[in-house]
Amino acid sequence: MNAKEQAWITALQQGDENAFRRLVETTQDMVYNTVLSLVQQPADAEEITQDVYVQVYRSISTFRGEADIRTWLYRIATAKALDHLRRTKARKRKWWSSMLRYSEVDDAPAGLFYHPGVAMEQKEKAAQLFAMIQRLPEKQRVAFTLQQAEGLRTEAIAEIMRLSTGAVEALLFRARQKLREMIEKRK
Amino acid sequence: MHNPKTYSSADEILHSLQGMQRATAPPFLYQRVMQKITSPTPNVWDRLAMLMARPTVALAFALLLLLLNATVTLLRNNTADTDNTAAANETEYYNATATLYDY
Numbered sequence: 062m063n064a065k066e067q068a069w070i071t072a073l074q075q076g077d078e079n080a081f082r083r084l085v086e087t088t089q090d091m092v093y094n095t096v097l098s099l100v101q102q103p104a105d106a107e108e109i110t111q112d113v114y115v116q117v118y119r120s121i122s123t124f125r126g127e128a129d130i131r132t133w134l135y136r137i138a139t140a141k142a143l144d145h146l147r148r149t150k151a152r153k154r155k156w157w158s159s160m161l162r163y164s165e166v167d168d169a170p171a172g173l174f175y176h177p178g179v180a181m182e183q184k185e186k187a188a189q190l191f192a193m194i195q196r197l198p199e200k201q202r203v204a205f206t207l208q209q210a211e212g213l214r215t216e217a218i219a220e221i222m223r224l225s226t227g228a229v230e231a232l233l234f235r236a237r238q239k240l241r242e243m244i245e246k247r248k
Numbered sequence: 249m250h251n252p253k254t255y256s257s258a259d260e261i262l263h264s265l266q267g268m269q270r271a272t273a274p275p276f277l278y279q280r281v282m283q284k285i286t287s288p289t290p291n292v293w294d295r296l297a298m299l300m301a302r303p304t305v306a307l308a309f310a311l312l313l314l315l316l317n318a319t320v321t322l323l324r325n326n327t328a329d330t331d332n333t334a335a336a337n338e339t340e341y342y343n344a345t346a347t348l349y350d351y
Contacts, residue, residue, distance in 0.1 A: 085278045093273035107274050114281040178269035186264035209265040237262065244258040 070130065073121050085114055088131065091211065092138045094178070098210035099142035099202070101174035101191055109141050116141070128220060135211075135221040139203050176210075193243045201236035204229055 072080035092113050097106035116137055124133055173188040194202055203222060207213045213221075219229045290298065299305055 082278055085281060089273035089277050090270045093277075094270040097271050107277075110273060110277065111281050111284055114277075115284050118281070118285050176265075176268060177271045179265065180267065183264045183268075186261045187268070190261050190264050210268065211270075240262060241258050244261050 066130075067126070070124065070126055074124070081118060084117070084130070088134055089114075091131065092134055095135060095138045095207070095211055096142045098176065098191075098206045099139065100145055101195065105145060106142075109145055110138070113138050113141055132217070132220050135207070139207075139221065143199055143203070178210075189244075190240070193240050196243065197236055197239055201232050201239065204232040205236040205240075208233060 069080055069083070073084060089110065093106060093110045096109045096113070097103060100106050100109065113134065117134065124130070174191045175184055175188050176191065179187040194205060197205065200222070204218050207218045207221065208215075215226050215229050215233070218224075219226045222229065224232075300309070
């Protein structure tokens with residue numbers, strides 16, 4: 062971390078509103094895109110993104126500066142997105158099990174998700190892939206999403222997920238393998 | 249062993265996110281965040297009101313009230329029936345029994 066960034070973090074920790082505005086304005090697309098790619102619902106993603114910054118504002122004093130502030134933001138964003146998905150899944154499960162006595166619930170949202178950043182000619186294929194990503198185990202889903210949606214390298218993902226690079230590589234490998242199996246099963 | 253045709257179409261889907269752009273955050277995000285930060289945290293009554301305002305909770309509450317109402321009405325009718333039967337039996341008994349005044 063350079064001196065300029067350190068001064069910025071100190072200003073943030075002292076409750077400087079301009080520093081906070083700068084943080085939001087420079088990182089909002091990164092946070093929103095990460096959350097949106099994970100939850101696949103624009104309205105929910107907006108709400109969660111707001112909650113991420115509320116938490117950042119309230120807990121910036123606990124930020125020790127050991128990791129980059131973006132890494133910290135990614136951690137909060139992925140944790141909040143996963144919390145939201147777990148709550149949604151639990152609500153769905155309660156509803157279904159009470160109505161139909163059926164316990165297996167698909168994580169995938171009702172309709173296909175079209176990410177606004179995907180090129181027009183790839184939209185349909187990307188929507189199919191997003192639907193399958195929702196069915197991956199949490200860690201694989203986070204690692205794969207951070208790599209694909211945010212273009213992060215394995216080392217950065219490892220730092221965000223507090224895992225070794227090897228573990229992230231294994232997660233990405235298994236995620237691709239599972240996705241391929243899902244694609245082939247559909248045929 | 250993968251079928252080459254399936255393999256290539258699977259690859260197309262798997263690589264469909266390559267080169268995607270970041271989604272842009274909705275406008276006025278900072279203002280909305282500040283609004284959330286500065287708005288007072290809801291107290292117990294606010295939370296209760298928010299809970300009651302949920303359509304499912306409101307509907308469940310209305311159904312519960314209806315059920316309670318129906319139960320009370322049914323119970324009252326049953327009690328009234330029992331009372332009527334008892335009164336009828338009583339009258340019948342006294343009519344059927346000869347008393348000193350009948351002679």
